[in-house]
Amino acid sequence: MPRQLLNGDEAVALAAxxxxxxxxxxxxxxxSTEILETLDHLGGRxxxxxxxxxxxxxxxGVAFAGGRALxxxxxxxxxxxxxxxxxxxxxxxxxxxxIVSADDPGMASxxxxxxxxxxxxAAVAPMLEPCDSQEAYDFTLVAFELSERWKIPVILxxxxxxxxxxxxxxxxxxxxxxxxxxxxxxxxxRVMIPAYAKPAHGRLRVKMVEIAAWNExxxxxxxxxxxGEAGQRLGIVSSGIAAVHAQEAAPExxxxxxxMTWPLPLDTIRQFAAGVDRLLVIEEGDPxxxxxxxxxxxxxxxxxxxxxxxxxxxxxxxxxxxxxxxxEAVPPKGKPPELCQGCSHRDVFEVLRDMDxxxxxxxxxxxxxxxxxxSAMDTCVCMGASIGxxxxxxxxxxxxxxxxVVSVIGDSTFVHSGITGLAExxxxxxxxxxxVVILDNGTTAMTGQxxxxxxGRSLNHDPTGKIDFEALGRxxxxxxxxxxxxxxxxxxxxxxxxxxxxxxxxxxxxVRQPCVLAAPKIRFYEKAAMxxxxxxxxxxxxx
Amino acid sequence: MNKVTNIVxxxxxxxxxxxxxxxxxxxxxxxxxxxxxxxxHGMSQRGGSVSSDVRYGARVLSPMVTAGEADFLLVLExxxxxxxxxxxxxxxxxxxxxxxxxxxxKNKKSLNVAMLGALSALLDIPEAAWLDAIHARLAAKLHxxxxxxxxxxxxxxxxxxNPPGQT
Ligand SMILES: Cc1ncc(C[n+]2csc(CCOP(=O)(O)OP(=O)(O)O)c2C)c(N)n1
Ligand code: SF4
Numbered sequence: 001m002p003r004q005l006l007n008g009d010e011a012v013a014l015a016a017x018x019x020x021x022x023x024x025x026x027x028x029x030x031x032s033t034e035i036l037e038t039l040d041h042l043g044g045r046x047x048x049x050x051x052x053x054x055x056x057x058x059x060x061g062v063a064f065a066g067g068r069a070l071x072x073x074x075x076x077x078x079x080x081x082x083x084x085x086x087x088x089x090x091x092x093x094x095x096x097x098x099i100v101s102a103d104d105p106g107m108a109s110x111x112x113x114x115x116x117x118x119x120x121x122a123a124v125a126p127m128l129e130p131c132d133s134q135e136a137y138d139f140t141l142v143a144f145e146l147s148e149r150w151k152i153p154v155i156l157x158x159x160x161x162x163x164x165x166x167x168x169x170x171x172x173x174x175x176x177x178x179x180x181x182x183x184x185x186x187x188x189x190r191v192m193i194p195a196y197a198k199p200a201h202g203r204l205r206v207k208m209v210e211i212a213a214w215n216e217x218x219x220x221x222x223x224x225x226x227x228g229e230a231g232q233r234l235g236i237v238s239s240g241i242a243a244v245h246a247q248e249a250a251p252e253x254x255x256x257x258x259x260m261t262w263p264l265p266l267d268t269i270r271q272f273a274a275g276v277d278r279l280l281v282i283e284e285g286d287p288x289x290x291x292x293x294x295x296x297x298x299x300x301x302x303x304x305x306x307x308x309x310x311x312x313x314x315x316x317x318x319x320x321x322x323x324x325x326x327x328e329a330v331p332p333k334g335k336p337p338e339l340c341q342g343c344s345h346r347d348v349f350e351v352l353r354d355m356d357x358x359x360x361x362x363x364x365x366x367x368x369x370x371x372x373x374x375s376a377m378d379t380c381v382c383m384g385a386s387i388g389x390x391x392x393x394x395x396x397x398x399x400x401x402x403x404x405v406v407s408v409i410g411d412s413t414f415v416h417s418g419i420t421g422l423a424e425x426x427x428x429x430x431x432x433x434x435x436v437v438i439l440d441n442g443t444t445a446m447t448g449q450x451x452x453x454x455x456g457r458s459l460n461h462d463p464t465g466k467i468d469f470e471a472l473g474r475x476x477x478x479x480x481x482x483x484x485x486x487x488x489x490x491x492x493x494x495x496x497x498x499x500x501x502x503x504x505x506x507x508x509x510x511v512r513q514p515c516v517l518a519a520p521k522i523r524f525y526e527k528a529a530m531x532x533x534x535x536x537x538x539x540x541x542x543x
Numbered sequence: 544m545n546k547v548t549n550i551v552x553x554x555x556x557x558x559x560x561x562x563x564x565x566x567x568x569x570x571x572x573x574x575x576x577x578x579x580x581x582x583x584h585g586m587s588q589r590g591g592s593v594s595s596d597v598r599y600g601a602r603v604l605s606p607m608v609t610a611g612e613a614d615f616l617l618v619l620e621x622x623x624x625x626x627x628x629x630x631x632x633x634x635x636x637x638x639x640x641x642x643x644x645x646x647x648x649k650n651k652k653s654l655n656v657a658m659l660g661a662l663s664a665l666l667d668i669p670e671a672a673w674l675d676a677i678h679a680r681l682a683a684k685l686h687x688x689x690x691x692x693x694x695x696x697x698x699x700x701x702x703x704x705n706p707p708g709q710t
Binding site for chain 1: 555556565568569572577578579580581582583589590591592594603604605606607609610622623625626629
């Protein structure tokens with residue numbers, strides 16, 4: 001096949017297609033979002049789930065049924081999916097199950113820079129880490145094979161630079177037909193009651209020992225011999241994008257690039273260490289590799305603590321090699337992003353600011369409400385937290401302050417993890433009541449305008465079921481449920497909020513106005529759906 | 544010798560920086576080079592600063608251009624020159640939007656391609672590879688307009704920099 005220029009996400013999607021994936025599931029999140037979008041474009045089957053936990057559960061079901069499943073998410077998504085993950089590894093999957101965790105060291109667009117390599121160890125799952133798009137393609141194929149051979153979920157860990165860098169890819173696999181799904185009853189390996197889970201845990205540990213042995217000769221770990229004496233003096237063990245930076249910064253050193261970072265090929269590393277005077281471990285984020293080598297009795301040096309933070313790059317590698325821990329030059333600050341002109345979130349934050357509300361915020365475009373000229377957000381932690389955190393503040397603050405607390409949450413975020421917050425509000429209502437505002441702009445704007453269960457369209461924008469927030473709020477027992485259309489009712493929002501904040505009751509306000517960037521597309525999808533419908537009606541046989 | 548050419552493109556979200564760097568990377572690929580391109584997107588749609596790195600040569604390792612080592616810096620927005628300048632090496636070339644004659648490019652949306660035209664005059668990538676890359680990236684109805692913009696930028700850079708082999 002000819003070579004093509006792809007980013008890491010596109011390469012994973014192409015490989016998934018070539019692996020004959022039956023279904024791709026996931027929840028949007030930079031830098032992982034393009035994987036499922038590309039899979040759909042390429043003709044594969046892909047769908048957005050309401051959140052990562054559900055996505056992984058659906059993927060697990062596919063794999064239990066003998067199909068191959070690709071489940072994608074950003075790093076924090078794996079926290080949401082951690083519950084199924086930690087027990088899915090105990091089970092036996094029939095079809096390959098590959099979970100993509102797209103980490104974001106440096107926090108280009110995330111609320112933290114957690115290092116998800118810890119999950120491989122904690123949940124006991126093999127982990128592969130490509131350093132460019134070619135490896136992203138190759139490792140995805142290997143991940144499916146590995147997953148089926150040992151009947152175990154496999155994590156493919158990408159990072160922002162791998163996801164969003166374009167490099168050359170030569171695709172070599174033929175498109176495989178998805179395995180014919182069939183239900184094989186296997187109760188002891190799939191029903192995790194203690195009686196079955198205890199032996200399952202034992203089997204899992206045995207699988208990992210076998211996989212570790214396999215990894216020694218897996219071909220996934222590359223040895224790049226150094227040049228002459230320099231190659232004898234310094235050996236660098238690295239993984240992921242850090243490996244290419246290391247090769248560029250220290251071209252004469254010997255390099256061992258670990259492609260499968262869990263379970264580690266310890267013998268290979270030990271042998272490499274024996275051949276060099278000094279062994280340096282280069283890894284982005286936490287000293288995972290370093291700690292593992294040291295625990296295995298391999299003498300190795302790591303990077304200074306200051307390089308735990310942020311991404312690595314060639315200049316930082318040069319500093320690490322030189323042992324330089326002097327303060328780093330701060331690059332000039334660019335123009336920060338801001339809410340688009342005409343963005344529907346703008347008036348809401350103007351009202352909240354003018355009313356001096358205490359705003360328990362959430363994650364999405366609207367988090368930009370924290371910046372001037374709005375400066376109208378007081379907390380933001382993780383998706384869905386606005387409601388619980390708002391309730392906690394309501395329970396605790398003196399009444400005159402408690403009555404100023406409002407929870408603000410976007411439509412996609414609400415479906416992702418806000419619904420249980422509403423249940424909490426109904427179940428444990430604060431004495432002063434509470435007000436939750438859903439900012440329904442008809443899309444998941446933050447990550448590039450994906451559909452979600454409240455837009456009524458699926459990943460490929462075809463019409464599907466739609467969650468009605470107001471009906472949901474009423475059914476859950478919320479006392480006051482209101483909807484506002486920003487353009488026609490803009491001036492009413494302040495009045496309505498004032499009224500609701502004064503009541504010791506639970507309230508839900510849905511502010512509805514499409515994202516200005518998404519609006520033309522939404523109109524296009526709606527029109528296409530209408531046309532499809534009228535065609536279908538015309539084609540309907542008369543009674 | 545493995546000479547790697549390092550280029551950084553900068554501007555604001557919505558100006559077509561990422562499209563331009565896609566085209567540049569593809570043109571280098573079509574010209575037979577190894578190429579890597581890297582950027583951070585995510586917040587780019589909301590008008591913030593955007594930059595993209597493109598590196599090409601016989602073999603490229605890191606996809607990121609090291610600060611102070613860019614051979615070329617292309618900036619689509621006057622306010623973004625200072626933010627990006629530190630990437631340029633001391634004798635590196637800055638191509639700012641002023642190089643495009645005022646009013647020469649009718650449709651502002653194709654200014655990014657005009658800037659690529661200017662860059663093209665200074666790079667060892669054949670013009671045909673550039674045009675193929677532009678046509679592959681943009682919808683057919685936009686080809687004429689962008690071919691014109693590319694030519695305008697290319698002519699402007701030939702006049703301004705008088706590169707060898709282009710006289
Ligand atoms: C667990 C988790 N998954 C995904 C993300 C990435 N992410 C941040 S906000 C968001 C959704 C935003 O959509 P919405 O709530 O509708 O607000 P909008 O951006 O449209 O204003 C996503 C997917 C995240 N931060 N955390
Ligand atoms: S992309 Fe949409 S939701 Fe986000 S700031 Fe722009 S208009 Fe607002």
